[in-house]
Amino acid sequence: MKTILSIFVTVLLFCNAEKTYAHTGNLVVKINLNAQQDTSKHLATILANKSKYHGKSLNVLLNDLKVNVKSWSPIRGKKPGAPVTQLYFYFESRSITHRKLMHDLKVHRLHITFKEEVTNAWGLYIQTDQGLWNDIVKVPFGKLIVSDISVY
Amino acid sequence: MNWSQNYLWSGTNENKGIGIFAKAGVQIQKLDWPDDDLKFFLPARINDEFDLLACWCHGAGSPTFGYIGQLWKYIQISNSVMGQAVLVGDFNSNKIWDVWDRWWNHSDVLNELNKIGIRSLYHEYFEEEQGEEISPTLFLQRNIAKPYHIDYIMAPYKTVSKCTSVKVGSHIEWLKYSDHMPLFAEW
16 A cells, blocks of 8 residues: 555656645645745754753744744653653644655754653643644643754 | 583674573474564474574664564565474563554564464463563563563464463572563473
8 A cells, every 4th residue: 555655756746836745645735836945944053053942942943933933742761751852843634744754755854852841742742642743741841951952 | 511512502602692402302494484683582393393493683783674674674574484483581561652653563563473474472471461461571770660561482373272380580590690581481
């Protein structure tokens, strides 16, 4: 099935002036290229100025973001059960992001490393219905001190 | 030691890798399954009766496909030959660490193995759900307050149905030797 889906993506990926349509199985992902490029430029600017955010709370970065975070996921440590100190933040729905990742399409993702452990990261992951960005995590995550930022 | 005379070893060096150690007289023949340098897997034919795949799912320096991702990749390239194999070892993985933004989670690997008829002996025997294991196989940093279940014996369903005993070693007996507890199975 995966092979078939990959072929769909390869064959049915086409462009017009502003949009790309990627067929991923029974889901058609409509990608606004202008918005994609805007997000790419914006995140590149964030990355270029990342020293501004080092040592500051995540809220400082979130306040500067012009795109809304939609979802997140914890990055496990080297050892099972080791403290989580890194998170991914995404700007599209989980279903669309997941399909894009599977088919190697462009996904905007912030990779944040914190100075301290993200307390109860896995518990919060479950509480947020597996990574929805909502009030359950906005407050505790917003207080965490940023150590490093990467952009994909 | 007598038990260590009959073994296979695969790894970076003699101190880091994975081994299969058997009693004298047990035939262990290394198999040449494709592995694309994934770390660490050691396939062997045992007594010409069944195939055994020893696993230590390592980070392997991979930013994305570390740990259980190594086994997921291994299955992609070797599933045609491992349908009757028993997989044993440290998967470094549990369903509790599944995340939505990858497709090579612990549960994804279980689904892949299930497709070729391979299931967890522990879970079938004790009728426990993945991620809800009662018996830990790892005490992180040898701390009994940090229990995890990350070691598995996965076997073809015909083996599962013949299984007469599954046991996880007690930390009281084994913690002095390792942070991992041994898994025992008889069929």
